[in-house]
Amino acid sequence: MNRKMAHFINDNIDEILEKWLVQMKDDSEERFFHIMSDDVIERTSREFAELMVSNLFDSEKHYENRLNEFTQKVVRFGWSISFVLKGITNFSTIVYQEMEKEKVITEENIKDYLDIFTDWITPMRDGIVETYAKTWERTVQLQKIALQELSASLIPVFDKISVMPLVGTIDTERAKLIMENLLEGVVKYRSEVVLLDITGVPVVDTMVAHHIIQAADAVRLVGAKCMLVGIRPEIAQTIVALGINLRDFTTTSTLQRGMEEALAWTNRQIVEVEEA
The missing domain is CATH 3.30.750.24 (STAS domain)
Known part of the structure; x- marks a missing residue:
């Protein structure tokens, strides 16, 4: 079922991302979607979707590499941790709604899919929080060191x-x-x-x-x-x-x-x- 869900997301990625972007742009506190070019928004959004799918069927090492790369990028873009978590929730909700609409999720298999969604989203949220915290802490520390060196030179x-x-x-x-x-x-x-x-x-x-x-x-x-x-x-x-x-x-x-x-x-x- 994991692969079936991953294939469904890939086959319907344009429609899913379109709906996801509408929801994320409604967040008035997030500046990323208002100041970045459409090209940057498109690439970053697709990377986010690839990360979500990667957790379904990629090896743990490959997924962790994707996670680290994506987290470092969005930290530079200024995404808050709450915004990232909201992105995960919105994406999974849209996927569920689309699968339900297309009759992929039915009354007969809904329990199995709910278990899959839980196993999919929970570790991703935990991993995002941990990786984001480490990346942000490292970024702040490097900025602090750079500022100290620049502002204390004879x-x-x-x-x-x-x-x-x-x-x-x-x-x-x-x-x-x-x-x-x-x-x-x-x-x-x-x-x-x-x-x-x-x-x-x-x-x-x-x-x-x-x-x-x-x-x-x-x-x-x-x-x-x-x-x-x-x-x-x-x-x-x-x-x-x-x-x-x-x-x-x-x-x-x-x-x-x-x-x-x-x-x-x-x-x-x-x-x-x-x-x-």
């Missing part, structure tokens, strides 16, 4: 002058990474002046300020000066309101002004040269 801009742009929320874990990259970069580039640019830090509270002060103290211990740049008016008000002591810092509102100050510290300046 960049040499002039001889003896380096800049570290900080982006996003600074928690204890990121503060440790910032400290490590900062000290390694100061030694590597032989920096005498380091500019910590907090333009991209949305909130500076007592904890964030504590991490910044620790970073500046560490820089001074390896023989370099540290400057805090990118202090917006609302950040300045927050710092004052919280009573955070930044008196040991040289601070500027913009990276440009900080760079001018850093050049002065290293006995240099930017001048305009008239063309001959």
Whole structure:
């Protein structure tokens, strides 16, 4: 019966997918069907159908490979786990209704087919949840690592002058990474002046300020000066309101002004040269 059901789905796949897409597009919370091209929607929907059929007659290894590939794709597309599960439920319901309409499912064999549907859908739902969770966790972890690396790099801009742009929320874990990259970069580039640019830090509270002060103290211990740049008016008000002591810092509102100050510290300046 499993193969008979799989053949029925394959033979009627266009009609099944058409009805499935109508139901899935009615989900107002799902952006995939509203922002993706018709070609991408068509391919992804057919891959979903192939996955559903694969569970009926493919080997366990082949099915698991399909499951992993499809799950990774829909995670990138932003499908929520609830949407994926809804897709499974809608697909199986449509298949049942179509088989009943075509008299494949009758009163005589309905119990057998109900057992088949249960054995078909239950392990698929469980497998989807497990695989989706693992894929999503891995994706988030990779994105987190990439963001940390991109937002905590010391960049040499002039001889003896380096800049570290900080982006996003600074928690204890990121503060440790910032400290490590900062000290390694100061030694590597032989920096005498380091500019910590907090333009991209949305909130500076007592904890964030504590991490910044620790970073500046560490820089001074390896023989370099540290400057805090990118202090917006609302950040300045927050710092004052919280009573955070930044008196040991040289601070500027913009990276440009900080760079001018850093050049002065290293006995240099930017001048305009008239063309001959």
